[in-house]
Amino acid sequence: MKVHQIQVGNMQNFSYIIEDDDTNEAIIVDPSWDLVELELIIQKNNLKIKYIVNTHHHFDHTLGNEAMVESTNSPIIQHEYSELKHDISVKDGDSIDFGNSKLKVLHTPGHSKDSICLIGDGKLFSGDTLFVGNCGRIDLPGGSAKELYHSLFDVLYSLDDNLIMYPGHNYGHSNMSTIGEEKTTNMIMQKRTEQQFMEMMG
Numbered sequence: 423m424k425v426h427q428i429q430v431g432n433m434q435n436f437s438y439i440i441e442d443d444d445t446n447e448a449i450i451v452d453p454s455w456d457l458v459e460l461e462l463i464i465q466k467n468n469l470k471i472k473y474i475v476n477t478h479h480h481f482d483h484t485l486g487n488e489a490m491v492e493s494t495n496s497p498i499i500q501h502e503y504s505e506l507k508h509d510i511s512v513k514d515g516d517s518i519d520f521g522n523s524k525l526k527v528l529h530t531p532g533h534s535k536d537s538i539c540l541i542g543d544g545k546l547f548s549g550d551t552l553f554v555g556n557c558g559r560i561d562l563p564g565g566s567a568k569e570l571y572h573s574l575f576d577v578l579y580s581l582d583d584n585l586i587m588y589p590g591h592n593y594g595h596s597n598m599s600t601i602g603e604e605k606t607t608n609m610i611m612q613k614r615t616e617q618q619f620m621e622m623m624g
Contacts, residue, residue, distance in 0.1 A: 479505065
């Protein structure tokens with residue numbers, strides 16, 4: 423699985439094109455601004471986009487949906503809790519297949535009710551659930567410190583330390599990390615009780 427990571431817009435968002443190694447099928451994750459950059463990668467690598475996937479419904483991750491649908495004719499995948507327009511709903515444990523590649527959906531609410539991460543081929547696309555050195559904010563509608571605590575510690579913390587993590591924003595000291603690195607260095611990922619976590623998150 424080949425990952426094209428593209429920083430877009432003025433909120434340091436990452437859009438991703440994830441390409442199957444064996445075929446020319448690919449998916450786009452969180453198309454937002456600077457869609458020309460995405461188009462160039464698609465053309466240069468002669469990619470057939472199978473799906474557009476959003477890690478959650480916030481505008482800075484979905485702004486480019488309609489334009490990319492028009493250009494690629496691909497359906498939009500979002501979590502079943504999303505209230506935005508989409509073609510295919512997914513839930514925890516579902517998989518998104520393209521070419522010979524497969525990404526499993528992890529439902530990780532907290533930043534928003536419909537937040538998902540995608541995992542496969544030694545990679546984790548963490549959206550706004552977990553950043554390098556931080557986590558997504560919880561003060562927007564649908565945000566919940568309690569839900570985020572369980573997403574981080576019941577779901578992400580137990581994943582393989584060697585997983586390469588690709589976040590939804592470039593907010594850290596590097597543009598990617600590993601789960602093991604985040605467990606060691608990210609203060610958000612230090613073990614604490616739910617109550618302590620909620621107090622820390624304000």
